[in-house]
Amino acid sequence: MASSDPQNLISKADNLTTLSFTRWNADWRNATVLYEQAASGFKIAKDYERAKSAYEKASQGQEMLSSPWEAAKNIESAAAMSKELRNWSEVRDLYRRASELYIECGRSQPASDALAKGARALEDSLPEEAIKLYTDACTILEEDGGDQMAFDLYRASASVYIKHDKYTDAASFLLRLGVAADKCNAPNSQTKAYLSAIIVYLYGQDFKQAEKCYNDCSQIDGFLRSDHGRCASKLLGAFKDGDIEEIKRITQSSIISNLDHVIIRLARKLPTGDVNALKADTTKEEEEPLDENDLT
Numbered sequence: 001m002a003s004s005d006p007q008n009l010i011s012k013a014d015n016l017t018t019l020s021f022t023r024w025n026a027d028w029r030n031a032t033v034l035y036e037q038a039a040s041g042f043k044i045a046k047d048y049e050r051a052k053s054a055y056e057k058a059s060q061g062q063e064m065l066s067s068p069w070e071a072a073k074n075i076e077s078a079a080a081m082s083k084e085l086r087n088w089s090e091v092r093d094l095y096r097r098a099s100e101l102y103i104e105c106g107r108s109q110p111a112s113d114a115l116a117k118g119a120r121a122l123e124d125s126l127p128e129e130a131i132k133l134y135t136d137a138c139t140i141l142e143e144d145g146g147d148q149m150a151f152d153l154y155r156a157s158a159s160v161y162i163k164h165d166k167y168t169d170a171a172s173f174l175l176r177l178g179v180a181a182d183k184c185n186a187p188n189s190q191t192k193a194y195l196s197a198i199i200v201y202l203y204g205q206d207f208k209q210a211e212k213c214y215n216d217c218s219q220i221d222g223f224l225r226s227d228h229g230r231c232a233s234k235l236l237g238a239f240k241d242g243d244i245e246e247i248k249r250i251t252q253s254s255i256i257s258n259l260d261h262v263i264i265r266l267a268r269k270l271p272t273g274d275v276n277a278l279k280a281d282t283t284k285e286e287e288e289p290l291d292e293n294d295l296t
Contacts, residue, residue: 006041009034010054017061032061039077052081052090063101072101076114079121088125092118092133099140108144112137116153123160130160131169138176147180151189154180158200159262167204171197171213178217190220191228195255196263198232202239203266205273211236231255235270242275 013034016027035058042051055078062071079094095118102111119133134157141150154177161170174197181190194217201210214232223229231250238246250256251267259267 004037004041006038006045006047006050006054009038009041010050010057013038013057026064028061028064032058032065035061036074039074043077043081046084048081048084052078052085055081059101068101068104069107072098072105072110072114075101076117079114079118083121086125088122088129091121092126092129094118095121095133099136103140108140108146109149112140112146112149112153115140116156119156119160123163127160127164131157134160142180148184148186150180151177151186154193155260158196159260162200162262162266167200167206168209171200171204171209174200175213182220187222187226191223191226192259194220194223195228195232196259198235199256199259199263199267199270202235202270203272207236207239207273207278210239227255239271239275239278242278244271244275247271247275 013031016031016034019026035054039051039054039058042048042054055074059071059074059078062068062074075094075098079091079098082088082090082094095114098114099111102108102114115133115137119130119137122130122133134153138150138153138157141147141153154173158170158173158177161167161173174193178190178193178197181187181193194213198210198213198217201207201213214236217232218224218229231253235247235250238250247270251270256264256267
């Protein structure tokens with residue numbers, strides 16, 4: 001019974017890796033097995049601190065045995081224990097280490113997935129760190145030609161920014177999604193991303209940036225001729241006219257209903273600002289008198 005006690009297993013493993021007059025070489029192969037068994041025992045007992053430590057030792061053992069894949073899996077398990085302990089900085093660092101080990105194996109997808117797991121864990125507690133992890137996860141896939149596998153990561157990043165009222169940043173990630181979708185020949189995802197970015201700008205009461213975004217995206221013929229492009233045009237027109245009823249009607253359309261849930265929620269709350277003031281500003285710009293002394 002004592003041999004299966006996790007702490008006893010740790011002691012045995014530590015003994016196997018400690019050099020002495022009678023042991024000139026560390027026995028990492030047998031020690032690593034014991035560390036992994038101890039980690040599982042601690043986890044079952046919900047002793048997350050000692051489980052984390054055991055997983056870290058097991059990961060070190062796998063590295064000594066030139067097995068970065070197994071080392072990465074153990075570090076991911078250690079990160080999960082840190083998540084249970086709500087030690088968010090350790091969660092970040094351990095998932096980053098797991099990603100690095102997967103990169104050593106030449107495996108971009110699990111490397112990206114490890115960062116994404118860390119990002120999801122940090123969204124509420126360390127949102128800026130979550131964004132960094134999501135961004136790096138996207139970059140790993142982009143550099144390996146896996147842009148399409150990054151679509152959900154772009155959306156997740158935008159959602160974190162929206163949750164923290166950073167609408168310009170959220171829109172930038174949606175536009176980045178649009179570019180990736182263009183590379184992957186995924187026109188529907190591309191045009192949805194562009195319409196979503198415009199909605200985010202409008203929700204953030206930045207009509208000029210929403211209009212600029214539309215004009216830039218309209219350089220792409222596929223967007224201009226798409227249902228998403230036409231919806232964006234009508235929505236911006238309704239804002240210019242100060243037509244609240246039309247805005248509400250458009251945001252209830254099936255085109256909007258098929259966007260991501262976080263974008264639908266924003267759209268259904270439009271308009272958030274004073275559209276009558278916007279209409280007055282637009283009218284003023286259009287009716288600005290000609291300065292006869294200005295010969296430019």
